[in-house]
């Protein structure tokens with residue numbers, strides 16, 4: 001993996017500060033006071049259309065239409081004949097978010113009074129989904145991750161690299177799994193309208209190229225963060241609080257029939273749901289519980305601020321403070337490792353369950369992810 005084992009020495013000539021080589025992910029190490037997490041502020045939005053083209057506006061934002069507690073949604077409807085699936089073999093890395101940054105630099109720069117051209121006034125730029133993976137790491141026992149980091153203009157850019165295991169799994173999904181991935185998007189279609197006064201179009205095409213994303217700024221301990229996450233829909237009431245507080249996350253999950261299933265739901269699903277929505281300040285998740293045939297049997301709302309109470313009865317359950325402290329310490333680890341400002345240099349941080357986080361260094365490799373157009377654009 002390590003293409004240049006001497007990079008570190010050369011980089012650090014004359015620098016006496018010892019560089020840590022690894023970071024533990026053991027949950028017990030992170031059970032301390034909850035770190036400061038500033039209320040996330042939405043600094044912009046963007047949309048990706050049915051052909052995955054970028055627009056610096058909210059054209060893909062949809063509106064939440066209350067389905068009631070016991071709707072009759074068949075999530076299998078349209079899978080064969082009204083489904084256009086995004087090609088998930090195409091790796092987009094941070095590109096859409098970088099496009100947003102280029103289009104909104106003036107806005108970002110004026111709020112930070114930055115001096116040099118490529119300076120953004122934030123420490124980290126990434127996708128919300130990557131941060132979700134970091135938050136859940138101390139409790140993850142199944143899947144590892146790879147995160148590529150480059151420093152450019154003083155900002156650390158973090159972009160996921162698909163692991164070999166994830167690629168093999170993606171290329172060998174069963175037909176059943178492929179269909180079940182569609183169910184989540186079909187649920188969104190049953191719940192969302194294109195206009196504040198509209199109704200959902202359950203006979204329409206589900207196209208997973210389409211996306212509406214929020215861009216938020218916040219701070220975790222001493223780390224200033226700028227990240228973007230996909231948002232399913234918003235409260236249609238114009239008097240609803242401003243974004244991100246008006247946003248609603250939609251989920252589907254298998255119906256819960258036994259105490260064991262309830263316990264697993266609390267331990268694993270709610271951890272992921274909590275981490276994903278807590279990060280951008282999305283206050284609620286509306287969940288559709290479905291049976292084996294993809295029929296939604298009930299709908300329930302989960303308030304993110306109440307989830308940690310809900311799970312407290314589970315023995316040896318996850319703790320939000322562990323998630324946030326691990327993420328904060330990982331970001332500190334990245335800052336201490338990645339010192340050279342060079343978009344062609346990638347530090348690849350790797351983690352596998354029951355192991356420490358380690359890293360390798362790669363110059364002008366397959367891992368370089370900041371595009372030339374972005375570097376050129378930011379130099380102006």
Ligand code: 0WD
Pocket residue numbers: 086091092093094096127128129130132160161184211228229230231250251276
């Ligand atoms: O290249 C990559 N490694 C990734 C790119 C990984 C994750 C996301 N993306 C990009 C895509 O452009 C996507 O539009 O980020 C956008 C979503 O970012 P996110 O909000 O940071 O991702 P995440 O929180 O993991 O997922 C949010 C939603 C998912 O909803 P559910 O309810 O299943 O969590 O975004 C969708 C999915 O609907 N989604 C994706 N869409 C496109 N590409 C991807 C993906 N790789 N992963 C999840």
Ligand code: CA
Pocket residue numbers: 232249250251
């Ligand atoms: Ca969702």
